[in-house]
Amino acid sequence: MATRFQVLPGFRDFYPDDCAARNYVFDVWRKVSRRYGFVEYEGPMLEPTELYTRKSGAEIVNQLFCFTDKGEREVSLRPELTPTLARMAAARHRDFRKPMRWFSIGQFFRYERHQKGRGREFYQFNCDLLGETAAAADAELIALAIDLMRELGFTTEHFRLRVSDRNAWVRFAESKGLEGDGIASFLQIIDKMERTPEEKTRELLGVFGITLEAVRKLIGSGAEVSPVLAEVVENLQQRGLGDYVEVDLGIVRGLAYYTGIVFEIFDIGQGMRAIAGGGRYDQLVELIGGVDLPACGFAMGDMVITDLIRATSEPCRRLDEAIAADGAVDVWLVLADETKQAEALSLAQTLRDAGFRVALPLTPAKVVKQFQQAESSGAITAVVVGSEFPEVAIKDLAKRTETRCAAAALVGALRDLLGNS
Amino acid sequence: MATRFQVLPGFRDFYPDDCAARNYVFDVWRKVSRRYGFVEYEGPMLEPTELYTRKSGAEIVNQLFCFTDKGEREVSLRPELTPTLARMAAARHRDFRKPMRWFSIGQFFRYERHQKGRGREFYQFNCDLLGETAAAADAELIALAIDLMRELGFTTEHFRLRVSDRNAWVRFAESKGLEGDGIASFLQIIDKMERTPEEKTRELLGVFGITLEAVRKLIGSGAEVSPVLAEVVENLQQRGLGDYVEVDLGIVRGLAYYTGIVFEIFDIGQGMRAIAGGGRYDQLVELIGGVDLPACGFAMGDMVITDLIRATSEPCRRLDEAIAADGAVDVWLVLADETKQAEALSLAQTLRDAGFRVALPLTPAKVVKQFQQAESSGAITAVVVGSEFPEVAIKDLAKRTETRCAAAALVGALRDLLGNS
Numbered sequence: 137m138a139t140r141f142q143v144l145p146g147f148r149d150f151y152p153d154d155c156a157a158r159n160y161v162f163d164v165w166r167k168v169s170r171r172y173g174f175v176e177y178e179g180p181m182l183e184p185t186e187l188y189t190r191k192s193g194a195e196i197v198n199q200l201f202c203f204t205d206k207g208e209r210e211v212s213l214r215p216e217l218t219p220t221l222a223r224m225a226a227a228r229h230r231d232f233r234k235p236m237r238w239f240s241i242g243q244f245f246r247y248e249r250h251q252k253g254r255g256r257e258f259y260q261f262n263c264d265l266l267g268e269t270a271a272a273a274d275a276e277l278i279a280l281a282i283d284l285m286r287e288l289g290f291t292t293e294h295f296r297l298r299v300s301d302r303n304a305w306v307r308f309a310e311s312k313g314l315e316g317d318g319i320a321s322f323l324q325i326i327d328k329m330e331r332t333p334e335e336k337t338r339e340l341l342g343v344f345g346i347t348l349e350a351v352r353k354l355i356g357s358g359a360e361v362s363p364v365l366a367e368v369v370e371n372l373q374q375r376g377l378g379d380y381v382e383v384d385l386g387i388v389r390g391l392a393y394y395t396g397i398v399f400e401i402f403d404i405g406q407g408m409r410a411i412a413g414g415g416r417y418d419q420l421v422e423l424i425g426g427v428d429l430p431a432c433g434f435a436m437g438d439m440v441i442t443d444l445i446r447a448t449s450e451p452c453r454r455l456d457e458a459i460a461a462d463g464a465v466d467v468w469l470v471l472a473d474e475t476k477q478a479e480a481l482s483l484a485q486t487l488r489d490a491g492f493r494v495a496l497p498l499t500p501a502k503v504v505k506q507f508q509q510a511e512s513s514g515a516i517t518a519v520v521v522g523s524e525f526p527e528v529a530i531k532d533l534a535k536r537t538e539t540r541c542a543a544a545a546l547v548g549a550l551r552d553l554l555g556n557s
Numbered sequence: 558m559a560t561r562f563q564v565l566p567g568f569r570d571f572y573p574d575d576c577a578a579r580n581y582v583f584d585v586w587r588k589v590s591r592r593y594g595f596v597e598y599e600g601p602m603l604e605p606t607e608l609y610t611r612k613s614g615a616e617i618v619n620q621l622f623c624f625t626d627k628g629e630r631e632v633s634l635r636p637e638l639t640p641t642l643a644r645m646a647a648a649r650h651r652d653f654r655k656p657m658r659w660f661s662i663g664q665f666f667r668y669e670r671h672q673k674g675r676g677r678e679f680y681q682f683n684c685d686l687l688g689e690t691a692a693a694a695d696a697e698l699i700a701l702a703i704d705l706m707r708e709l710g711f712t713t714e715h716f717r718l719r720v721s722d723r724n725a726w727v728r729f730a731e732s733k734g735l736e737g738d739g740i741a742s743f744l745q746i747i748d749k750m751e752r753t754p755e756e757k758t759r760e761l762l763g764v765f766g767i768t769l770e771a772v773r774k775l776i777g778s779g780a781e782v783s784p785v786l787a788e789v790v791e792n793l794q795q796r797g798l799g800d801y802v803e804v805d806l807g808i809v810r811g812l813a814y815y816t817g818i819v820f821e822i823f824d825i826g827q828g829m830r831a832i833a834g835g836g837r838y839d840q841l842v843e844l845i846g847g848v849d850l851p852a853c854g855f856a857m858g859d860m861v862i863t864d865l866i867r868a869t870s871e872p873c874r875r876l877d878e879a880i881a882a883d884g885a886v887d888v889w890l891v892l893a894d895e896t897k898q899a900e901a902l903s904l905a906q907t908l909r910d911a912g913f914r915v916a917l918p919l920t921p922a923k924v925v926k927q928f929q930q931a932e933s934s935g936a937i938t939a940v941v942v943g944s945e946f947p948e949v950a951i952k953d954l955a956k957r958t959e960t961r962c963a964a965a966a967l968v969g970a971l972r973d974l975l976g977n978s
Contacts, residue, residue: 224572484796
């Protein structure tokens with residue numbers, strides 16, 4: 137052997153336990169989305185590079201896995217889904233009742249420095265509501281985001297959803313005489329304020345004739361500065377979700393395409409990155425696809441949330457339970473008499489046809505060893521096929537009890553015991 | 558607007574119905590795998606190009622989406638999973654009980670001419686049993702492959718699994734004095750026989766001093782030419798799956814790494830490509846990862862099987878049913894009195910917390926229109942919140958019946974009606 141192959145830096149192998157953890161998060165994303173009447177869609181992993189430069193400018197190329205394909209096309213592994221969504225929605229928006237409630241779960245790629253909570257590939261949940269301008273749409277989306285967290289086992293102790301209205305800042309900037317690019321630059325300053333030294337912020341604001349005090353005053357005010365924001369907050373209170381929500385006008389979101397309500401979910405006390413974020417983007421579908429389709433949406437990546445689950449007791453318990461359940465079979469078939477192999481195989485087929493998860497020995501092994509394997513595997517029951525066949529023994533491996541039944545009655549007996557299938 | 562963006566050639570957009578169809582196939586793959594005690598894993602979408610050239614030679618590069626990344630690494634979008642599996646299994650084989658029963662569902666990329674049943678991207682189910690040389694392992698895998706087809710609704714009318722043993726050919730070739738590369742070249746001739754004019758095959762075989770008649774005689778013989786093949790067939794008969802299986806020594810599989818039993822699933826009568834294929838590859842993990850781990854596995858792509866489902870009545874019915882169920886909510890909340898919005902939102906939250914899929918109006922609309930929307934959406938029930946609140950009406954939209962209950966009793970009433978959650 138020359139080289140031993142390794143996974144590329146920033147990429148991940150998902151061994152079975154990792155994959156079960158990934159699937160658990162996917163299942164929660166899917167389950168909660170469906171409760172809100174959202175349907176799943178997916179776009180291609182590879183898109184024309186221009187789809188991203190159109191929206192975000194040429195500098196995005198530095199973060200892209202981009203290349204020239206064998207047909208001389210400039211293509212990129214997708215760094216995000218929103219441009220694809222805009223392309224797809226614009227192309228076929230007439231085929232769908234509005235509002236469109238769409239979600240997606242897929243993988244994305246960004247060539248950046250490998251760091252905690254962010255790899256060069258990651259999975260992301262995207263959830264968008266298209267064709268509705270009412271504040272109730274923003275609230276519906278925010279409620280869904282909160283319910284994702286609740287379904288994972290997080291409570292008001294663990295996270296807050298901070299909501300803001302970019303338009304409050306646009307109106308503020310306009311009142312100070314700014315317009316166009318000036319407003320965009322001003323929003324960038326607000327976005328970076330928390331991570332910028334105070335003196336620097338003061339200086340940057342000074343260029344626009346705005347004081348840090350005036351900015352702080354707006355940040356300190358509540359939902360009353362924006363009727364839309366007030367409506368969103370009231371809507372969430374009516375749902376009983378008010379305790380999860382905090383008005384924080386310091387949130388403006390970096391991306392230029394947001395046009396109204398914006399929000400982010402933050403953990404409390406773990407100091408991680410934002411867990412999810414999104415907002416209203418009423419002009420993007422027009423920009424990408426030439427169709428006027430107002431929309432709001434948000435995204436949640438798999439890496440930060442999984443780190444947070446692992447660091448929090450109840451969410452971690454639920455995850456571990458899901459991982460254990462994923463790997464365990466319902467029935468470990470123990471062959472106690474090798475002359476009964478044909479009967480054991482036929483029985484395995486019957487159980488599998490009935491929907492049970494069944495493991496069976498592929499080579500002869502001592503009965504004691506077969507039981508050891510069954511127990512260490514986490515199997516729920518062992519069914520022993522031996523010389524008494526067609527009578528078989530069912531062992532409940534957790535309770536360590538044994539019952540006997542006819543092979544023909546085994547499906548019913550197992551259904552009673554396992555309470556499912 | 559300058560350009561309208563389009564999906565790249567050979568790539569697919571999955572609009573909600575397409576995505577539901579995809580997920581239905583994924584669910585069947587997952588469900589049946591779990592019945593066989595298999596656990597899911599996943600590897601990275603991007604791997605070092607050498608991982609593929611090591612196994613398949615430099616010419617594979619012509620079919621790869623390969624490029625140089627920003628860190629000067631030669632990388633490729635994965636064209637198949639087996640090399641990644643071999644890498645992963647070799648790296649951590651000590652952590653897993655043998656045999657390892659692993660499956661994976663993911664996307665793959667090949668730069669080839671776009672044609673029916675094959676795009677430049679496709680999803681593929683991979684299923685492998687590692688660490689077991691017994692013929693019972695090959696049979697277990699083949700049984701799983703057959704059960705995938707059965708679970709989709711296919712019967713003996715629709716498909717056959719053709720099974721063969723490459724070693725029967727190796728022994729034949731050896732008896733004719735061939736060895737090493739000669740055997741490999743000979744196997745290539747057998748693999749391509751069906752698609753090659755008879756005279757050409759005769760000529761190619763002649764080089765090795767072998768007659769077409771001798772080859773046809775071996776193809777015409779049955780499982781008795783290989784004890785392992787006979788054991789696999791008997792095992793499948795004991796499971797009651799004999800009718801799905803056909804010994805066909807004409808199957809040798811193109812890839813050089815197979816070392817024993819090989820098999821393919823073919824449709825009957827539709828003339829499509831092979832639906833699935835695989836076999837034993839006892840040396841590949843050693844080649845890629847330097848660890849002696851005998852294995853067998855198979856793969857099934859999403860495109861041919863989906864075409865076949867669409868072309869076959871019962872499988873198509875199951876698929877359509879799954880698509881319809883995917884898009885429908887349990888409850889369409891109808892707001893008949895706008896002063897009850899807070900109550901309706903609170904009720905929606907309660908129902909969603911209980912696991913129901915609920916749609917609700919985001920803007921005021923006439924009651925008649927809300928009902929029309931509910932019905933055209935395929936919703937199962939409509940729940941009317943009106944001036945009688947806290948009494949609500951439940952309409953069963955299929956049966957067109959109405960019942961009334963207290964809002965506080967709604968979760969129970971809906972569970973009775975929907976028979977689930």
